[in-house]
Amino acid sequence: MMTIKEKVNVEEQAIRAKKAAKVLSTLSTEKKNEALMTIANFLEREYHEILKANVVDLDNGKTKGYDEAFMDRLSLSKERIFEFANGLRNVAILDDPTGKVLSGWTLDNGLTVEKISVPLGVIGMIYEARPNVTVDATGLALKSGNAIVLKGGSSAISSNERIVDVIHQALEETDIPKDAVQFIATTDREATKQLFTMKQHIDVLIPRGGGSLINAVVNNATVPVLETGVGNCHIYIDKEADLQKALSIFVNAKTDRPAVCNAAETLIVHKEWFTNHHQHLVATLAEHNITVYGDEHIISVIPDARKATEHEWANEFLNMSIAIKAVDHVSEAIEHIDEYGTKHSEAIITENKETAHEFFKQVDAAALYHNASTRFTDGGALGFGAEIGISTQKLHARGPMGLPALTTVKYIMTGDGQIR
Template sequence: MSILIEMGKQAKEAAVVLATLSTPKKNEVLHFVADALIANKEAVLEANQTDVEASIANGIKGAFIDRLTLTEARVLEMAEGLKQVASLPDPVGEVLSMQTMDNGLVIGQKRVPMGVIGIIFEARPNVTADAFGLCLKAGSAVILRGGKEAFATNQAVISIFQKALEEMDLPKNVVQMVPDTSRETAKEMMQLNGYLDVLIPRGGAGLIQSVVQNSTVPVIETGIGNCHIFVDETAKLEQAVAIVMNAKTQRPGVCNACESLLVHKNIAEVFMPMVGEALATKSVEIRGDETTCGLLSEAVPATEEDFATEFTDYILSTKVVADLDEAISHIRKYTTGHSEAILTENYTNAQRFLNEVDAAAVYVNASTRFTDGGQFGFGAEIGISTQKLHARGPMGLKELTTTKYIIYGNGQIRG
């Protein structure tokens, strides 16, 4: 028997226990585990240092290292995230509808746990804590498969969680980590039908497409973020510079960071030098169209591929467009359906952008960096769904449940 099948069996058994836990008990467990993480933070940081040093030695640098690195503050944030999940309303058992039919049947619909959730992710160790907390509160066991770069960190975190679960008289297999990072194991996990109820990939385009194309388990597609900001001719220019800077440079390695800037031609001569000077303070490389390169000496010519790329780095593709129509057309061509924004004081243009741009989150006069479960009031998130079935946008607790119908009768038979 393969290790993954064994893990699947153990997860299904643990899921049965979780499905019947009361909300107070789940919240108590989340607080206990959070405190255990804080108490053992030095072990986590030591394991993380091993991972970071190994990655740097292998030539990895830039935003990837930022995503991988844990500090004491980030570990404390992970623990606080677990406590925030405990404070959120429990979706399990929520009755969505109830109606009495003409024949006397009472038919209702309520939220129930998924069962066993699988998550394949790359180099963000905080995903381990977020996934565990959300899945536990939503009543599901979780099997995690992290990337090789964060292997030691993930193992340390999972060990703390499992020990804490046992101390709370719960099955440690409520959360499990696949013990290797080989492609063969990843592919087997994608085909773990009968054990996994849903599989969620979190990472770059290559990982997500591999899961979507190879999985026989139902998949919720998340997070490739080629996010655009269009600066309309009526935008407040200083405000627009601040928004672009935040969206691009606050944390460039995440999926809701801005990757492409579109600027209306009527303000380009004034705005481009303003935003170019600001971006230069963060050493952002601007890859622009011909007009952009004519206005900014530091810009380099953009390729077709640049406009389609999620850089997750200090790189920004830039284009000067004739009007809103060209901006929308450009976004339709290159969007990944994550987050798109317009900066404008024109109400009609704002409404057109909201109505005509198809993405999980569409903004007016705000940074794309707000596409996040915590910022949307969901607490921690499992990812940003860019598909249209089951869930779209930040996936919080409700999105990690399914529903079932409950029917009360008093002897009815169908004629």
Template structure:
């Protein structure tokens, strides 16, 4: 029976309270117990793969009937490889060093009082996200390893997939030292259920929104619970006049086409006018061979046949498709100025063999991740050795970039004395 609108607040609060109680128990679990639980989760997901894929197919069929675009369907879709990947991600997280309990600093005062600054879990994490079912696994795995309980609120488009995944995880946790209540899932697809999480400051320690710009903005503007803000990825690649052509084209194609629908994919190409004059034929061939549609400024239109005129929206767009905005620039300073105006502080890259130009770019551009002669596709927790990520923070407080285990912790001070008074 579907919960009535009137019962939603009580149901959400009940789940948040259970998570808070579970978080208290989690603080006493050992690293060994947490690791064993993650391996058990991974095994259950693989064992129940067909069930998960069958439920995912229901979401895909519903999405197609609603006219979701190809990028959205890609983010929603699971297959055998993707299930194996997120199961492997759980094992990778288990293999990482547990950050909880790490002594960040210690000292002794002149009066003999001993002080320690120790890493501890955040407590209860509220995760609000869209489309991607793998986020359900990544968020739960990272939360549990870092000693946190998690309340999951996925989008309605992935409701069958997420329910199946959480059901498998609950069955797995029943065999471990981790309480089942440490992973809570809000099954209601009513938008009011998401808004209830915004106000659960008494029970939830932090909210992490992950999805489109409108979702993130809604959480940031309306939540009373502290928010770890993730951001959309209007990612830029600047090809400098001193760029190696082979590197530039290879990196551009990888960043744009490897998975166009993800937030670390390339959206805007900034090209030095001299490099373009010398390499326009090679660039055109690369773009055409990979079916990339160009939206260009006036100079780009003169060099690239079939390009569409770009307007203001093209410089701000996160296409999430095989479309790309192309702007011709005079040098690194103009490239940096464009990124400052239109970038989302996610991932930005420069291709150049000139180390001074590279340093200018890396020191000038304000973003969570910067690259020299490498693809933006590496802005990913798994790619950077975090096992997985709970999101990519584009803000500057507490966490920035891909958020792994340490980003899901805070600290507390522990003082040990022997009758000390002040």
């Protein structure tokens, strides 16, 4: 599969990015915004070229027999490219997350202390098929004064390469070093692995994609990782749940976009509620063609439900299936979430505020919902303006990550000879 062109030097590219990051960190907000607007304009101007490159990827994908969902993620159109451009314009109008004095004070000896936000430096982005990540991640990196090294999925290599060409043209137009955006133009997996350990040149790795990609990065990288995305999310319907709220929230969380990380994968029902309302639940499941995997209690009541195994409790379906478990108490629901949840988004449906409070206190996850759909765990939906991913880890950033997640701090001390 390797061609001459694919003999890339990943380390050299990372070093170039590091050097460019120095320049990026000193750019004014206006200059960074100008770059984003220019990239947006150039993407629209060159959309035809990008579509031509996309056809190469699509043809390749057909030959390889990728499934429909995969081909859909890979596929570009004039409309989608114009959406990418508008996404960049939206990032341009967001507040610059760098250069903020987050706190400041003066010591008794007269030394002034300021904690200021600064760019992280170089972001390594490792992702799968979607070419929109190439544009989105570049926009967020540049806006926050960071350089970026992009390693996209092999299936989108032609589209990504063309998009990065356009980005480079726009950077040249705005007098910003194009080395700030590095694209690793190879389908060789070794190139990705090289990024894992380049602590000298890369400040953070952000994997975007399926569980196996994310685990490969987390388990092998010595560069710090911002872990994103796997969401084995639960909806718990309490005995004091309102029937209509319960059903509509469940349906929304399960069926609105089943393939995304904030979709519901397991429904936990209190046995009392289930006894009273199972006919409504069964009708709703049937209406939406949802396949059910249940525990003993559930399969004894719901026709056609299959027996849920460890596999169903522990993994995302990412399709129109649901695992259902019946419990005697909210604490049993919390224990199940503790065991199988991925600390992403968890919801409780109840009219009892104390039960909801208990759920909020006990469940360890980035986003917790009382009487609302888990689908709101999203930078756009929650009003963050833009999102680099949804963190399921606890350090640095948790939940939807906006621009501030791409910054760190410096403590700046100014004195006139103070010693200790």
